[in-house]
Amino acid sequence: MEIRIVRGSATAPTEMASYDAALAEAGVHNYNLTHVSSVVPADATVEFVDTAPDLGAIGEGLTVVEARATSAARPVSAALAWGREEDGPGLFYEAGGEEPADRTRERVERGLEAGRELRDWSFPDTDSAAAHAAPDGGFATAVVLAVYGEGRPIR
Numbered sequence: 001m002e003i004r005i006v007r008g009s010a011t012a013p014t015e016m017a018s019y020d021a022a023l024a025e026a027g028v029h030n031y032n033l034t035h036v037s038s039v040v041p042a043d044a045t046v047e048f049v050d051t052a053p054d055l056g057a058i059g060e061g062l063t064v065v066e067a068r069a070t071s072a073a074r075p076v077s078a079a080l081a082w083g084r085e086e087d088g089p090g091l092f093y094e095a096g097g098e099e100p101a102d103r104t105r106e107r108v109e110r111g112l113e114a115g116r117e118l119r120d121w122s123f124p125d126t127d128s129a130a131a132h133a134a135p136d137g138g139f140a141t142a143v144v145l146a147v148y149g150e151g152r153p154i155r
């Protein structure tokens with residue numbers, strides 16, 4: 001399974017419109033998102049692509065781990081960190097808030113370390129991605145998502 005890391009940030013006149021626009025910047029606005037917790041399957045590859053390629057038909061479902069923050073008053077950031085055992089499973093840690101992107105990135109990196117220690121795993125390499133947005137009279141949203149595979153029909 002291929003897992004792609006995408007991100008987006010946007011402003012708009014309403015909270016939902018800014019979220020939709022941030023998803024559009026990440027390339028996943030035309031899918032129905034199913035959120036899962038943060039475990040990376042052992043057979044998965046993880047790749048940062050910034051914006052998702054075509055992942056299937058409009059309206060299909062995508063499985064995601066999502067970091068998100070929205071505000072009308074202050075700048076926001078979202079971050080996602082990940083690490084994997086060599087040829088094995090791994091973890092994502094996500095966070096978002098009204099803070100600078102570097103602070104949010106630090107929080108997910110600390111969380112990833114705690115998750116690794118909890119499982120007694122050793123990640124030879126870790127990485128992270130962040131997005132940042134500032135309101136301009138409306139709402140601002142920042143998102144970073146780990147997108148599992150491609151779209152699938154909703155049943």
